[in-house]
Amino acid sequence: MPTASFAARRGQLETYFDRTASAAWIALTSDVKVSGVRATVRAGRDRMRETLLSWLPDDLTGQSVLDCGCGTGALAIACAARGATVTAIDVAPNLIAIAQSRSAETPAAARIDFRVGDMLSPTLGAFDHIVLMDSLIHYELGDVVDALAALRARARASILFTIAPRTPALALMHVAGRLFPKADRAPAIVPIAPDRLAGAIAQDRRLDGFALARQTRIASGFYTSQAIELAPA
Numbered sequence: 615m616p617t618a619s620f621a622a623r624r625g626q627l628e629t630y631f632d633r634t635a636s637a638a639w640i641a642l643t644s645d646v647k648v649s650g651v652r653a654t655v656r657a658g659r660d661r662m663r664e665t666l667l668s669w670l671p672d673d674l675t676g677q678s679v680l681d682c683g684c685g686t687g688a689l690a691i692a693c694a695a696r697g698a699t700v701t702a703i704d705v706a707p708n709l710i711a712i713a714q715s716r717s718a719e720t721p722a723a724a725r726i727d728f729r730v731g732d733m734l735s736p737t738l739g740a741f742d743h744i745v746l747m748d749s750l751i752h753y754e755l756g757d758v759v760d761a762l763a764a765l766r767a768r769a770r771a772s773i774l775f776t777i778a779p780r781t782p783a784l785a786l787m788h789v790a791g792r793l794f795p796k797a798d799r800a801p802a803i804v805p806i807a808p809d810r811l812a813g814a815i816a817q818d819r820r821l822d823g824f825a826l827a828r829q830t831r832i833a834s835g836f837y838t839s840q841a842i843e844l845a846p847a
């Protein structure tokens with residue numbers, strides 16, 4: 615059962631990604647021209663996706679991947695192209711519709727099962743790799759650790775995820791973000807101190823058997839995100 619804070623935040627994210635910012639998100643994840651600030655975010659996100667993909671085996675034939683909060687589907691499509699069987703789930707139905715139409719030209723996309731729903735649903739089953747690119751960045755530390763613990767029971771080889779690392783520069787940017795009119799704002803990103811997360815993971819018995827492995831921070835203009843690998847110890 616998700617906590618009340620997880621469920622409340624998931625509801626806000628559904629509204630935001632499915633309605634408020636759906637068009638902006640679809641544009642950001644396409645190759646149409648965007649403003650300078652968004653172009654830096656797009657470039658950072660492209661690097662982040664490449665980083666996460668580089669941590670997966672080159673040949674994913676016979677392996678299963680769960681793409682949690684898949685958005686418009688770029689990572690899921692790349693995994694399928696490498697041979698994986700993919701379940702790609704997002705709480706925003708609009709984004710899943712875009713992901714399906716963007717994947718239509720890719721024969722490998724026949725191996726992608728697109729779903730609308732909660733990425734933590736236990737009915738999704740178990741996977742070799744579970745990837746959450748920027749899907750946990752809006753959740754509080756406790757909810758992030760709970761999510762990782764729930765997914766750990768369903769991951770065989772790795773969980774790859776990202777956090778918005780708490781740094782002084784990022785804190786300033788979030789203050790600046792609050793100057794924008796409320797209606798234009800995304801649900802707040804929750805910066806998390808990497809050391810606090812590492813401590814919480816090490817102490818959580820539900821995560822026994824898995825440990826932090828590779829980590830890389832990517833900073834590009836207004837985009838700063840830290841990729842983290844959780845893998846069998």
Ligand SMILES: C[S@@+](CC[C@H](N)C(=O)[O-])C[C@H]1O[C@@H](n2cnc3c(N)ncnc32)[C@H](O)[C@@H]1O
Nearest residue numbers: 624631683684685704705706732733747748749
């Ligand atoms: C910042 S976007 C990233 C999308 C995609 N992973 C990417 O990098 O392009 C976060 C996505 O996570 C989805 N999301 C957040 N919480 C979720 C949940 N509990 N279950 C399913 N999707 C969720 C949102 O709807 C949104 O599409």
